Amino acid sequence: MQKYTAEFIGSAALVIVGCGAITMGGLGGVLGSGQPFASLAILPIGLAFGLTVMAMAYGIGPISGCHINPAVTVAAFVAGRMPASDVPGYIIAQFLGAIVGAGLLYVMLAGKVTGYDVTAAGLGQTGWSSFSLSSAVLAEFIATFLFIVVILGATSKAGTTPVAGLAIGLTLAVLHLAFVPVSGNSLNPSRSFGPAVFVGGQALAQVWMFLIVPTIAGAVAGLLFRNKTLEA
Numbered sequence: 001m002q003k004y005t006a007e008f009i010g011s012a013a014l015v016i017v018g019c020g021a022i023t024m025g026g027l028g029g030v031l032g033s034g035q036p037f038a039s040l041a042i043l044p045i046g047l048a049f050g051l052t053v054m055a056m057a058y059g060i061g062p063i064s065g066c067h068i069n070p071a072v073t074v075a076a077f078v079a080g081r082m083p084a085s086d087v088p089g090y091i092i093a094q095f096l097g098a099i100v101g102a103g104l105l106y107v108m109l110a111g112k113v114t115g116y117d118v119t120a121a122g123l124g125q126t127g128w129s130s131f132s133l134s135s136a137v138l139a140e141f142i143a144t145f146l147f148i149v150v151i152l153g154a155t156s157k158a159g160t161t162p163v164a165g166l167a168i169g170l171t172l173a174v175l176h177l178a179f180v181p182v183s184g185n186s187l188n189p190s191r192s193f194g195p196a197v198f199v200g201g202q203a204l205a206q207v208w209m210f211l212i213v214p215t216i217a218g219a220v221a222g223l224l225f226r227n228k229t230l231e232a
Helices: 002-023 027-031 038-059 070-078 084-110 133-154 164-183 189-199 201-226
Strands: none
Touching: 002 027, 002 038, 002 084, 002 189, 027 038, 038 164, 070 084, 070 133, 070 189, 070 201, 084 189, 133 164, 133 201, 189 201
């Protein structure tokens, strides 16, 4: 239960801080404003998610490995790094943590003096509108694959160092720079599902892609490490 509790807390923290930077920090409004240099908002959004992952890697990594992402859990299982008996508990904890994190974020936003319309303003959910579905699928697959390759490599016996958490967090931040405009750069089924539950509408209609594609990408990355294609 310690492992599942750690995954729950880490997943909730990721949504609260990362999606909180978009909503409470007002970065989502800047990003979609169309003003000059508005795209620079992607950098602090990426850092919010990346540095939260880094912090949790050092905080709960010794307990659960700090997956806080069903795609990472699938990758770890396929790579032979965790038993099948742990997989359901990890994934359930991650989804519950993301939902609770999104709920807490919604409660905080609802306390704005000017009010907050979650349907109109969102909750930091991911989705695609400026690009086609095929582009979003490709972006999510490539970004998730690269992210998990870094995770599995940095946490392998040959690759583990005290700065593994930093490398993983910065990788997530950098991937935001390229892929946020295409798909929102989720790379994480639970991170997308939590906010979509409260926003509904298009966010919930599109969430299926974020449940399927990152999971497949994680399995592919895990398979490459399992058969030693990428193992040091």
